[in-house]
Amino acid sequence: MLMDKKLTNKKPLNPYLPAIATVLENRFETPDIFTLRLKFKDPQLAGQYHFEPGQFNMLYMPGVGEVPISIVSDPDDIHIIDHTIRAVGRVTRVLQQLKAGDEIGIRGPYGSSWPMAQIKQQDVLIITGGLGCAPVVSVINYIVKRRSDFGRLVIMQGVKHSNDLIWKDQYEQWDALDNTQVALAANQTTPAWNWSSGYVTDLFDEVCFNPINSIAMLCGPEIMMSATVRELLQRGLSEAQIWLTMERNMQCAIGHCGHCQHGSKFVCKDGPVFNYPVVKDWFFREGF
């Protein structure tokens, strides 16, 4: 029997097919972290493209494969799309070799975004762990650009070793901004480190925010986010005030391949940004 007629008459765009992006610049941040600045080759596509902070693209390296990567540039900067990537494996190591003028495949944007529109005038806590947390950089820049729309901005970041911190100057610049506080912690430090030592959760006594009018955005390893959720709940935030971004294996990014399933959620389309209550049944639970 014919499937639902409403689907048959228009030829839908093929959501599996990448568009072409041109590399404008490949900036090395550290020996294994780099920022790719991309532009759609087709000006019409460039004009149509719009994303929200927290969303990601699928980047395709011809002949090698496709990987999900968050967008770090500002949504209002049309015509350029920045991705900060850590070279960890097959695809990302080849992406690292790209030079200005090279062409790659791009599909997106995909997934949910940080709840920027719902949090006007609230304090925003951005809590990250691990190396340079790309999915929240766009949020920080977004808030900094629209500073009066939000309350206090508190940026907390934990790294393993103080040498791992990328964008050091950037953190110092943010710290100097009005109504903004940066708190950094490293497990292992060198004498030059003038921030704190310990875990990101050890920073809570150093920062101030109004728990009843705050929103927390978490990004990092799940063990770190899980410890942070516990700490935030103890400090008076409700579960609904907590948002986090997740990573799962992604083959398609369009809700078809099944790899990103987390309980009943598809991280690629229901996430990657989730309100904590939505995922708490399986969050950081073995096997999910």
Next chain:
Amino acid sequence: MYHAIKKKDLQALLDILNQSHQCVGPLVSEQTLKYSSISKLSQLPLGYSDQQQPGEYRLNYNSQSSYYFSITTGAQGVKPWLFKPEQKLWSVNKQNGSIEFNEALSEQKPLAIVGLRACDLAALKLQDQHFLQQQYIDPYYAQHRENLFIVAVNCHRSVDTCFCASTGDGPEVKNAYDLLLTELEQDFVIQSGSEAGRNVLEILSSRIPLHIVTAEQEQEKQQGLDKASQQVRRIPDRPVAQLLSHRLNHQQWNRIAQRCLSCGNCTMVCPSCFCHKEYDEPALDLTGSTHIRQWDSCFTAEHSYIAGFHFRKETRQHYRQWLTHKFAFWHEQYGRSGCTGCGRCISWCPVGIDVTEELELLCQEPSCYVDG
């Protein structure tokens, strides 16, 4: 009002369908049933029937039998014809530093499937929901699905692994077909369920005699369905979805893991499983590459891999993902369970793990459930 046709006249239907469609039907191949191209009635497995048990699948032959459709299910239903085990998605060409993408979609001759069962028809609807009715439409699935002509068949017998009666998906085909056959001793009862089906029936009536179904034939049809409804297996008559999602630490998961080989056969034969992976096949001269998708299973470690870490490494976690996805999370994703009771995962499990039995043990009261 239904019609009946003589068994030999099914050939006329195959002829009509083959004019405009690629016609596939349930043929015997590799000692099971496989939907393959069919043009002649004589290709159908007259006299064959199947016998299925946990970990066991056997075909029997009876030279006295007048039945063409006595094999209930084979290892696969119609899924491989729509959601292909391997599908070329697109290719990329490199030339002087520029790249170019070409989608691998071409005009397809419409497909007609003959002999689809109620359980597989229900599973087809689940795949439609997944691939066509969410935010993104899958054009590769759609190209085969759009003009699919379905000749369904009611079951007149069931095997020991069937439990479609308890999932509510069979054995009677109730909708979503173009034509529906019910096989009787001497005839087929034939009825249409769509505009396209009525058109074909119309053409058919100009070539062969269509008889009005008699009361006896009606009764024989009902007897066959009643017989097929007598099933030894069933899913527990309990709120399985809620119970499972609250019993993630049940000891039974460990006991299953002692038997389960994590081979993934259950997911490969399941008509509703949709998981797949994508990979590249670069041309040898490096001028381009083909991007392919291939069926995948949540029983593989790579399914849950992210740089340096597998979320599901243990067999217990694989089996729990499969079972909770099918019977719990599917409800939230698609409004019903992901199982249509075809029983394939029971028969094709090399160690004979029986999903209905495991559900019974996991959902029974009182439980030894410990939450963590």
